[in-house]
Amino acid sequence: MFLSSANSSAVDFEQNTERISLGKRLVPSRPFIKWAGGKRRLLEQYSPFLPSPTQFNYYFEPFLGGGALFFHLRPVKAFLADLNADLINCYRVVRDSPEELIEVLSKHKTSEQYFYRIRELIPENLTPLQRASRFIYLNKTCYNGLYRVNKQGQFNVPYGKYKKPLICDSEVIRTASESLKEIHLSVSSFEKTVEKAQKRDFIYLDPPYVPLSPTASFTSYTSSNFTEQDQAKLAQLVRTLDKKGCLVMLSNSDTKLVRTLYQDFSIITVNCPRSINSNPFARGNVTELLIRNY
Ligand SMILES: C[S@@+](CC[C@H](N)C(=O)[O-])C[C@H]1O[C@@H](n2cnc3c(N)ncnc32)[C@H](O)[C@@H]1O
Secondary structure, eight states: OOOSSTTOOSSOTTSOGGGOOOOBOSSOOOOSSOOTTOOGGGHHHHGGGSOOGGGOSOEEESSOTTOHHHHHHOBSSEEEEESOHHHHHHHHHHHHOHHHHHHHHTTOOOOHHHHHHHHHSOGGGSOHHHHHHHHHHHHHHBGGGOOOBOTTOOBOOOBOOOSSOOOOOHHHHHHHHHHHTTOEEEEOOHHHHGGGOOTTOEEEEOOSOOOSSTTOOOOTTSSSOOOHHHHHHHHHHHHHHHHHTOEEEEEEESOHHHHHHTTTSEEEEEEEEEOOOSOGGGOEEEEEEEEEOO
16 A cells, blocks of 8 residues: 555554554663664654554564664564674573673773774674673774674674773663563564564664765675665565555665655655764765655
8 A cells, every 4th residue: 555645644543453552661761782874863853753652563673783763662562683693692682681791791891902802702602691792892892883794794893992981881781671571583684574564563674775875885784785686675575564554664865766666655854964984074964765654
């Protein structure tokens, strides 16, 4: 069911109330990691366009990253996923063992030598708790909080040289843990994650962006890049979810390709202060797109 204007509604919220069982958790929470493309700074602009918790059943976030929108909405029923296994392991440990994680995190040191020793460790050889502790440590002390891996999947961001990085923010970990209780987490590709989505579920898609120029891309969250073909596959998936009666919202760059792929949906522009760019002269405000089927 495609939109003909921005004011149309893909689903009539007043009917079918029997599937609406969502509440919102009371404790405010926020991301426990920094993440490239994180949406924290855009939440205020997104707010007027979000469905209220009573308007949807399950929440799906297949490109989770730092999960800024999830922590803002704090839904009680959700499926969260990402292709990054290290990241999802970290979410599971935050959900299930926050106190143990706080304890090991508080033992880390901040020196360049120590950083490279931790970076060298192979995540697959560690326990889930050690792996999560390494992940958060590197995230808080590496250059710009970036997550970038080489073709072999090895983390390769250099030391960030922060004077006093806050490695263990106990309160943020505890409140994030509260928000994640009973939430499904999986390492999977976006197509697989949304297979379970049904009518009246809310799906927020925040894929690696279509680059503004051939040299401006930052899509190395995983060892394989997100291609133009993936973008087209995603747009097709949005049409399928729309036909199912799901509420779909998607963020992407303000590019011709994105505007073409989603021309049948409601598209608005939001202002985005950018910081992930190796060229400081290219930093500054750019517009991004927020796309909805409702
Ligand atoms: C733009 S970031 C999401 C940022 C997030 N919304 C936030 O607020 O921090 C995109 C995420 O998609 C993940 N990703 C890349 N390719 C993927 C795929 N094929 N399926 C699922 N996740 C993928 C990356 O690991 C990355 O975490």
